[in-house]
Amino acid sequence: MLTTRPRGTNDILPGxxxxxxxxxxxxxxxxxxxxxxxxxTPLFEHTELFLRGVGETTDIVEKEMYSFExxxxxxxxxxxxxxxxxVRAFLxxxxxxxxxxxxxxxxxxxxxxxxxxxxxxxxFHQFGIEVFGSHHPSVDAEVIGLACEYLERLxxxxxxxxINTVGCPKCRPQYREALIKYFQDKxxxxxxxxxxxxxxxxxxxxDCKNTQCQELSLNAPTIQNSTCSECQIHFQQVQNYLDxxxxxxxxxxxxxxxLDYYTHTAFEILVQGIGAQSAICGGGRYNGLIEQCGGKPxxxxxxxxxxxxxxxxxxxxxxxxxxxxxxxxIYIATVGEETEQLAFRLAMQLRKKGIxxxxxxxxxxxxxxxxxxxxxxVKYTLIIGEEEFEKNQVTIRNMATSQQNxxxxxxxxxxxxxxxxxx
RNA sequence: GUGGGUGUGGCGAAGUGGUUAACGCACCGGAUUGUGGCUCCGGCAUUCGUGGGUUCAAGUCCCAUCACCCACCCCA
Numbered sequence: 001m002l003t004t005r006p007r008g009t010n011d012i013l014p015g016x017x018x019x020x021x022x023x024x025x026x027x028x029x030x031x032x033x034x035x036x037x038x039x040x041t042p043l044f045e046h047t048e049l050f051l052r053g054v055g056e057t058t059d060i061v062e063k064e065m066y067s068f069e070x071x072x073x074x075x076x077x078x079x080x081x082x083x084x085x086x087v088r089a090f091l092x093x094x095x096x097x098x099x100x101x102x103x104x105x106x107x108x109x110x111x112x113x114x115x116x117x118x119x120x121x122x123x124f125h126q127f128g129i130e131v132f133g134s135h136h137p138s139v140d141a142e143v144i145g146l147a148c149e150y151l152e153r154l155x156x157x158x159x160x161x162x163i164n165t166v167g168c169p170k171c172r173p174q175y176r177e178a179l180i181k182y183f184q185d186k187x188x189x190x191x192x193x194x195x196x197x198x199x200x201x202x203x204x205x206x207d208c209k210n211t212q213c214q215e216l217s218l219n220a221p222t223i224q225n226s227t228c229s230e231c232q233i234h235f236q237q238v239q240n241y242l243d244x245x246x247x248x249x250x251x252x253x254x255x256x257x258x259l260d261y262y263t264h265t266a267f268e269i270l271v272q273g274i275g276a277q278s279a280i281c282g283g284g285r286y287n288g289l290i291e292q293c294g295g296k297p298x299x300x301x302x303x304x305x306x307x308x309x310x311x312x313x314x315x316x317x318x319x320x321x322x323x324x325x326x327x328x329x330i331y332i333a334t335v336g337e338e339t340e341q342l343a344f345r346l347a348m349q350l351r352k353k354g355i356x357x358x359x360x361x362x363x364x365x366x367x368x369x370x371x372x373x374x375x376x377x378v379k380y381t382l383i384i385g386e387e388e389f390e391k392n393q394v395t396i397r398n399m400a401t402s403q404q405n406x407x408x409x410x411x412x413x414x415x416x417x418x419x420x421x422x423x
Numbered sequence: 424g425u426g427g428g429u430g431u432g433g434c435g436a437a438g439u440g441g442u443u444a445a446c447g448c449a450c451c452g453g454a455u456u457g458u459g460g461c462u463c464c465g466g467c468a469u470u471c472g473u474g475g476g477u478u479c480a481a482g483u484c485c486c487a488u489c490a491c492c493c494a495c496c497c498c499a
Contacts, residue, residue, distance in 0.1 A: 004490070059497050063424080081499085110499080115424080117493060126499060193496075259498090268499095275493080282499060306499030335457055366457050374459035385457050399459070 008114070008122025010308075019311060019321045020125075023154060024107055027127045030150045031105040034142065036129055039104045041085040043111075047075040053084030053293055055260025057200050064112040066122075078111035082128045083261070083286070083302055084293070090132055091295045100133030107307075118275030119309045128283075130302035132290060137234050140265045140285060141241030143301050147269060147281050148247055154310070155319045156271075159280075161248065163267040164255035165235040166203065167227050169288060172263075175226035176202055182220050189216060206254040222253040231264060238265055261286040265301065274312040281305040328358035329420055331373035335366050335385040342384055342409075346394075349413060355420060374399065380419065382412070 005011060012020055028038065047067050054061050066078035079085050086104055089095070095102050107127045114120055129146060131139050144161065151159055167175055179202040183190060190198065191210040198205065206217045224232070242249055249267075257266045266284035274280075283303025290298040314321065330350060332343040340360075347357040358376055360369050366383070373381040383395040383404070394412045396419075397404035407415050 007490080064497080112498080114497070115495095116491090117495095120498075124499065128499090257498090276495085277498070279499060304499055309499060333458075365452090367459080368452080370459040372459085381459080383458070387457080395458090397458075402459090404458090 006122070008116040010121060010123070019314075020307070022321045023307065023310060023314075024127070026153055027105070027107055027150060030146060030153060031129060034103070034146050034149075036103040036105040036146075039086060039089060039106050040108070041082075041089050041106065042079075043109065044076050044078050045085055045088065047077040049084050049088055049293070050077055050080060053087060053261065053289065054081060058259055060112060060259070064114055066111045066113055080112045081110055081259075082106050082108070082126055082304060083130060083259075083289070083300075086128075086130045086302075087132070087290055087293050087295070087300065091290070091293060096133065096295070096298065101139065102132045103129070104132075105129040117277070119277035119306070119312055121308060125307040126304045127307060128302060128304035130300060132298055132300045135234075135285075135287060135299035137237035138241050140234075140238040140301055141245075141247075143283065143303055144238075144242065144249075144267055145245060145247055147283070147303055147305065150305075151269065151281075151310075154314060156310075156313060156317060158271065158317070160250060160270045161267060162252040162255050162270060163238070163242075163249050163265065164252050165223060165227060165231055165264055166256060166262050166266050166284070167223055168231050168263050171226060171228035171231055175221070175223050178221045178226055179203065179205070183216065186216055189213075201260075203256045207256045217254060224253060234264055257282060257284055261289040261292070263287045267303070269305075271309075271313050271316075273316050274309055277306075277309060279306075280309040280313060326356060327377050328356045329379050330355060330357045330382060330416065331369070331376060331378040331380075332357065332359040332382045332384065333366055333369035333373060334360065334383075336389065339384040339386070339389050342389065343382075346382070346412070350416065353413065353417060355416065380416065 031038070047065070050065065051061060056062075060080045065080055068076055070076050086106065090102060090104075105128065107125070109123050109125050111123055113122060116122060127150075129143060131143060144163070148159075148161065166172065180198060183194075183198055183202065183205060187195065187198070189212050190205070191208065191213055194205045194208050194210070194213050197208075203223075205213060206220065208214065208217070227235070239249075239251075255266055255268060257268075262284040264285040264287065267282070268279045269281035270278045271280055272278060281303055283301070285299070285301040287297075287299040290296075290300055332347055334340045334343045340363075343359050347359050350357045358373075358378070360372070364372070366385070370381065378399060381397045381399055383397060385395075388394055388406065391406075392409045393406045394409050395404050395406050396412070396415070
């Protein structure tokens with residue numbers, strides 16, 4: 001137990017961590033260019049925030065939250081997603097007082113007590129964006145466009161963008177009724193979970209993976225026939241914007257997102273081959289959420305992207321992220337004790353000059369030190385033995401050409417700078 | 424929460440119930456005087472996820488437990 005990480009968590013080790021740095025860097029780059037600013041909120045919040053923000057009937061809240069009582073008897077939950085926290089921070093810090101809309105992004109760990117499997121972990125990471133304060137359809141298109149641009153910049157392809165509208169508080173109740181009416185007399189065919197959904201959230205039945213439920217859904221009333229004209233116009237405008245910049249998408253009337261707060265536009269970006277979890281990005285508009293969290297009525301929209309799934313997809317598509325291993329440029333090999341101390345001082349001086357240096361820490365033989373230098377793939381190895389030490393010299397060996405010569409110790413730093421940087 | 428699969432050294436991986444648990448890679452050391460990449464030699468699991476049980480004898484059989492993987496569910 002002592003040497004085992006908790007279930008569903010991962011160590012990101014050297015060699016892997018560089019990939020994370022890269023995809024995070026691109027995320028920041030793209031977000032910046034789109035005019036989004038980073039926000040960092042706590043990893044835990046008051047439990048009520050998620051009950052209210054995510055929705056009490058969602059699976060996340062019903063069975064996936066990491067909740068505990070702190071020493072002050074407060075109910076605390078590790079954040080299962082980023083939107084609720086971002087909304088809270090927006091309200092608490094009165095960001096609505098700034099010119100609107102507010103465009104934010106975040107990158108960080110989320111926590112859900114799920115059963116781990118391919119592409120699903122208990123601690124996972126999301127890159128997400130949120131826009132508060134505009135109901136303009138171009139914002140919907142921009143949010144989708146940002147996601148696409150990011151994925152494209154990473155070199156991903158064969159991604160499918162699914163979009164839908166899930167209606168608004170005006171027309172969704174009617175659609176709900178229509179669905180309930182449709183499924184009511186087919187109760188005996190529906191799966192157990194859908195039976196429950198019929199009461200709580202009939203839209204989710206459309207999303208069921210059960211083949212019988214899917215067949216039933218085929219002839220179910222579609223939301224397009226039930227939405228109000230306002231919703232239809234909005235949805236059409238979003239599509240026009242997407243068309244105008246050549247973003248391809250599929251209108252999927254059965255796309256229903258699992259979080260209660262969505263209104264109008266909902267979308268997902270799907271890939272195949274990374275296991276059963278095929279959504280690498282999901283999002284939509286949530287015009288009622290901010291009000292529900294205690295703010296003035298304010299429209300909002302955003303998405304969240306799963307970084308682990310992103311990396312799985314990159315690997316699957318054979319996209320190698322150039323890992324910038326910080327290989328040292330110089331290795332200092334020594335023979336003897338006094339020389340080791342000299343090596344230490346030299347290393348520190350060179351590093352001050354911005355040169356990466358490695359040395360021996362295990363009193364290895366010269367042969368073994370050379371082997372290490374070779375494996376580190378350094379450009380030059382400095383060799384300091386008794387002979388050099390007495391003459392105040394250092395042997396510098398070019399590892400590629402095997403040529404070496406002796407340099408006075410007083411010149412060695414400038415000599416290395418010249419050799420390495422050409423200055 | 425439900426179901427299936429797996430569990431041998433740092434990694435990969437052999438191992439019909441019977442003596443010192445193959446092999447490959449990695450790692451460490453060496454092949455005369457202070458020097459890497461090739462080659463050669465040597466070292467590296469009191470132990471087979473853990474705990475019980477069966478047996479004269481278990482990594483090999485049984486039970487339990489834990490962990491990991493995959494799927495359902497749900498989602499990123």
